[in-house]
Amino acid sequence: VAKSAVAIISELIASASSILVLGTEERIRNMLEELELKIYQIAKDNEIRLFVQPYFGIAEFKKGDSFEEVFEQASLAKIQSERNFEPVTYYDESLITGTKLSDTEDIMEGIKNKEFEVYYQPKFSLNTKQFISSEALVRWNSSKYGFLNPSQFIDKVEKAGLIHEIDMYVFNRVCEDINDANRRGRRLIPVSINFSMYEFYSPTFVDDILKCVDGHNVPHNLIEIEITETTSQSNPFLCISIMKQIKEKGFRILMDDFGTGYSNFSNLRKVPIDCLKIDKSFIDDIVEDKKTREIVRFLIELGKNNELEVIAEGVDKAEQVDILRRFKLDTIQGYYYSKPLPKKDYEDFLISNKFEKKGEDEEWF
Numbered sequence: 411v412a413k414s415a416v417a418i419i420s421e422l423i424a425s426a427s428s429i430l431v432l433g434t435e436e437r438i439r440n441m442l443e444e445l446e447l448k449i450y451q452i453a454k455d456n457e458i459r460l461f462v463q464p465y466f467g468i469a470e471f472k473k474g475d476s477f478e479e480v481f482e483q484a485s486l487a488k489i490q491s492e493r494n495f496e497p498v499t500y501y502d503e504s505l506i507t508g509t510k511l512s513d514t515e516d517i518m519e520g521i522k523n524k525e526f527e528v529y530y531q532p533k534f535s536l537n538t539k540q541f542i543s544s545e546a547l548v549r550w551n552s553s554k555y556g557f558l559n560p561s562q563f564i565d566k567v568e569k570a571g572l573i574h575e576i577d578m579y580v581f582n583r584v585c586e587d588i589n590d591a592n593r594r595g596r597r598l599i600p601v602s603i604n605f606s607m608y609e610f611y612s613p614t615f616v617d618d619i620l621k622c623v624d625g626h627n628v629p630h631n632l633i634e635i636e637i638t639e640t641t642s643q644s645n646p647f648l649c650i651s652i653m654k655q656i657k658e659k660g661f662r663i664l665m666d667d668f669g670t671g672y673s674n675f676s677n678l679r680k681v682p683i684d685c686l687k688i689d690k691s692f693i694d695d696i697v698e699d700k701k702t703r704e705i706v707r708f709l710i711e712l713g714k715n716n717e718l719e720v721i722a723e724g725v726d727k728a729e730q731v732d733i734l735r736r737f738k739l740d741t742i743q744g745y746y747y748s749k750p751l752p753k754k755d756y757e758d759f760l761i762s763n764k765f766e767k768k769g770e771d772e773e774w775f
């Protein structure tokens with residue numbers, strides 16, 4: 411009986427393009443909470459995986475608004491929820507102006523003309539005193555807007571529904587670069603690549619990355635996948651199953667921006683990750699603020715007790731390095747060691763930099 415109740419509810423939600431609820435904000439919030447709780451309870455009681463995520467859009471009646479207008483607005487907000495895998499989105503005017511057709515065209519043009527570039531930021535191990543990996547970060551050298559950092563365009567790319575193209579473009583470039591460096595006998599260290607959480611809803615994600623890596627003959631241990639906490643929480647069941655497949659293929663998984671989401675520490679036991687990246691916003695304050703320092707100390711211990719590598723990102727001062735070293739942090743990424751570098755500079759940096767001491771008999775290539 412309980413199993414058929416599940417079917418009814420999932421079918422109900424999957425097929426209901428809109429359940430319209432009118433009421434005060436409080437009433438609607440309560441209803442959403444109740445619904446989420448019920449779905450969770452059904453999954454828990456039946457020990458089943460339930461891939462059901464209801465999405466809602468909320469719009470507010472203001473003086474003079476017609477019902478049709480507000481209904482339209484709520485529908486638009488709901489579509490945004492579905493796109494971003496957020497349970498609830500409130501309507502605001504930016505949703506209308508958010509994705510201009512011209513943005514989409516510009517981005518497609520940029521992809522076609524290979525205007526996106528990959529930069530690499532090395533990560534320094536405090537244990538081995540070597541650069542042990544790096545992160546691939548995208549830049550847009552746009553013929554129309556000039557040189558852009560991700561903060562200036564990733565949002566737009568996501569809204570235009572083109573983040574998959576960018577992520578795969580970057581991934582492909584990284585595989586090409588590794589293959590090329592390998593053929594030229596250059597020093598190789600693992601590279602981590604950022605994936606938007608949207609990837610985790612693509613049924614071909616694991617196949618896509620395998621095809622790309624194997625197509626370029628890149629050993630799997632040279633590729634690491636960065637995802638954020640929000641990704642793993644937005645649909646934990648699905649996400650964990652994909653993460654397991656990724657790990658089975660020999661790729662490491664890094665949890666990015668750790669500490670900024672609404673962390674559920676018990677999740678750490680369930681989510682199969684290899685590494686925590688402590689968000690820059692904590693690192694920014696560790697010198698001046700004692701509380702932040704204690705939080706960082708705690709996060710490092712938490713990671714280590716769970717046998718995870720712990721990386722601090724956004725480290726740009728010697729004082730920060732000193733504190734992190736005292737806290738027995740594993741790895742540092744930040745301007746203190748190096749900014750993200752274009753491929754050629756990155757390769758040169760790995761051959762010669764002021765932080766690593768190369769032993770007489772040590773050979774990298």
Ligand code: C2E
Pocket residue numbers: 531546547548559560561564573576577580604605606666667690723724725726743744745746750
């Ligand atoms: P993130 O993954 O948290 O990347 C780290 C960001 O911190 C990078 O900014 C890096 O340049 C910056 N950073 C590192 N060390 C320091 C430091 O010491 N001081 C300061 N002030 N900043 C530092 P960037 O390259 O601008 O990237 C911003 C965000 O864009 C990334 O944040 C990531 O979320 C996103 N992103 C970048 N490339 C990609 C990509 O290929 N795909 C996707 N989906 N997102 C990407």
Ligand code: CA
Pocket residue numbers: 545604636666
């Ligand atoms: Ca990252």
Ligand code: CA
Pocket residue numbers: 666667687689690723
């Ligand atoms: Ca980060």
